[in-house]
Amino acid sequence: MGNENAVLIIGAGAAGLSAARELTAAGAQVIVIEARDRVGGRIHTLREDFSAIPIELGAEFVHGKHPQLLEIIEASRILFCDVTERHWYIEKGLLSNSHDFWNKLTALMDLMNLEEPDRSFQDFLDSIPDDEAIVRAKAVATRYVQGFHAADVNRIGVHGLVKANEAEDEIQGDKSFRILRGYDLVTSSLLEPAKTNGAIVHCNAIVKELHWRKHQIEAVCLSRGQTQHFHASRAVVTLPLGVLQARPDQGGVRFVPKLPENKQQAISSLAMGHATRITLIFRERFWEGLDIPAAQAGQDLTDAGLTELGFIHYPDTDIPTWWTLLPVRAPVMIGWAGGPKSTKLSGRDAKYIEARAVNSLKQIFGVSEKRLRQLLLASHTHDWNSDPFARGAYAYLPVDGLSNQQILAEP
Template sequence: MDSQVKSNRQLQRAPCFSSAGQRAEASPSVIVIGGGMAGLAAARALHDASFQVVVLESRDRIGGRVHTDYSLGFPVDLGASWLHGVCKENPLAPLIGRLGLPLYRTSGDNSVLYDHDLESYALFDMDGKQVTQDLVSKVGETFESILKEACSLTTPPHLHFCGLRAISMVFDRRPDFRLHGIAHKVLQWYLCRMEGWFAADADTISLKCWDQEELLPGGHGLMVRGYRPVINTLAKGLDIRLGHRVTQVVRRYNGVKVTIEDGRNFVADAAIIAVPLGVLKSKRIKFEPRLPEWKEAAINELGVGIENKIILHFEKVFWPNVEFLGVVAESSYKCSYFLNLHKATGHPVLVYMPAGHLARDIEKMSDEDAANFAYKQLQRILPNATTPIQHLVSHWGTDENSLGSYSYDMVGKPHEFYERLRIPVDNIFFAGEATSMDYPGSVHGAYSTGLMAAEDCRMRVLERYGELDLFQPVMGEDTPLAVPLLISRM
């Protein structure tokens, strides 16, 4: 038998199809589980490489933790909203540039506030008295010194310290760093903002996570029109099945079988798991045979944080023309942070962003109560605040499709768990921000892992069929000319 004919017949043995009789015509085939940034990036790459791809998404929408809401009459991101690393090295930059999507830069490199600079802010105490900019800057310098001192701790190894314990040890060694009165409250606000960056409480974050985090250059840019255009572009022309919640993944010598909630099955040559880490932790997806112990350890030992957004839409602007407003208090739990979207988008919107324990507590409230809670924090500093005319509230921690916002390093756990989570198991591949060794918790990290999983999958499947062309360009190698990013800064 002609080898090419034999190869073609082999390729037709594992098409994507469901037990309902919907059968695809082409192969090789891949099932992508999860229609977020990573899953769509993987599906797009494999589709463009002539694979038969079906995306199974449990929600009634695509995007996952990237969710641009238009119900207020303009786009607002309830999930990811920043491009972390406004530079040509960012893998998302070419796509964002080609789409002509504007960015509003909120931070340069190496800011103590991560995604903000201390250039446009207004902090107040609980009595509504504004904190002087000079004091905020001085406390910021002290906070940086505290973090540097904490990261120099070597006995025992600092990777086993939580951030809060490390700061306490620094105060023991350097009592001159201790602050009192309003300065102490400002320091707690800095800690609150750092907890917001990692979406976790300081007593659960590994100090190593602070010390060795890698960031792309160029600072941080807010997506002025939201991330939805990027998601839509990646999804164009793909076979996406919404409302398809996966309950089981069976890997076999000749392919995979994926079962969804209503009992229907899909089979293919391989599968890419691109669901959030929180969903993997919940064990709602059963793997047969069971995943190796090293893979389960990575799932169990990586942390999942929570940061939510409470969007307050007002009839008109009544607050100072600054990028963010803050309330300082005796503890980071009682501090508040509001992002002023009016600076970037022109719409009269403030975004309250609780993280960690506070976010979990607020998730127990109704949307109305959560919006009132945020509004009361605002009234503390701006007594003349008008009542919001609309509100939106995210629930990333309790949403069964996410069960958390994004990953972080837990105390005493090696950073290598991210890489272990990414490594394939037979013909099952993994993608998502929690599989990014260098850029976990970021949209571009998720996007990159989707591309990596697609390339690993392509190589493995074609190798199996003896169709791998070693001289064929790697997917994504033929990158079109970059278009400059549209960046503003008010």
């Protein structure tokens, strides 16, 4: 199946669909094969009849003013809004704004540089002499790297973090946006032009083997119990790192012949981070009527309750980071656990994740489990860590990973 002059794109996530859009616009014949029964990869939007708000199981935020992504959003007239920058933090039962949190984090992260040999973030922290303030700052930084980067602090490299911070600065990465009617609108904005220009998309096609040599590509796929063969002259492989790292007998892809040694080394040396997110839909915005004691006497943090709650962080629970959909006022809260906390939840069923989520909110807000259960309408989660077509949330760079990332990107 296919055209020997075509380009075969393996994977219909954002990267694969972007490639299909660009290649078909340039006149190429494109075949896209996707293991799932849908396109989008780790962009996965649900819509419920009882909720006017789209439910994201994967990507939710647009981080920074990424020019290519914003061009797609604006050209397609997709509505989006700023995400609130209100972050609150609970420690020892007291609520504080996050200025102190971010100041500690920024001061510590600014000590990292590219001049010294690369080392793990944990080794970097260990190299800094302790005092009471530094110990607290290290704890804050550890939770940030584990949560935001979904990383193991003993593996993630300082150089990778520095480069990530520099890239964020270039696109105002401290600003975030939300697609109001669902992130899958971005997927559609990539898919439809590609299909209009002739791209053919095959879902439910799991690549088992990829045979490659100069100007000859054959993908052997399993599709609904049947073997299919796709032929092309070139291939663009956009599979998640976790899938590339999997052995063929454990659901990975067998490359025939094997990839060059430097490619294999690059794949094995990079890391896939773990993250767990859950969306809870309630009957009402119960948090708006609550009052949590402030860490500093007289500090007006709650603005007549938690009516302006954006993000709230409580490290001493299973799911430590939560946010609302502010500025949209909806009875919805999203929980997030990254790194080791997510690893502990990996492989658990949705009911278990829901129970840990409810318990986390009980600890954060002081609302009884019984009351939270009465208010809870539905919960939605997806185990990306155990998902055979993702095998993790997103990639990060271990020590000396910068060069390996570049090798993997080369033809």
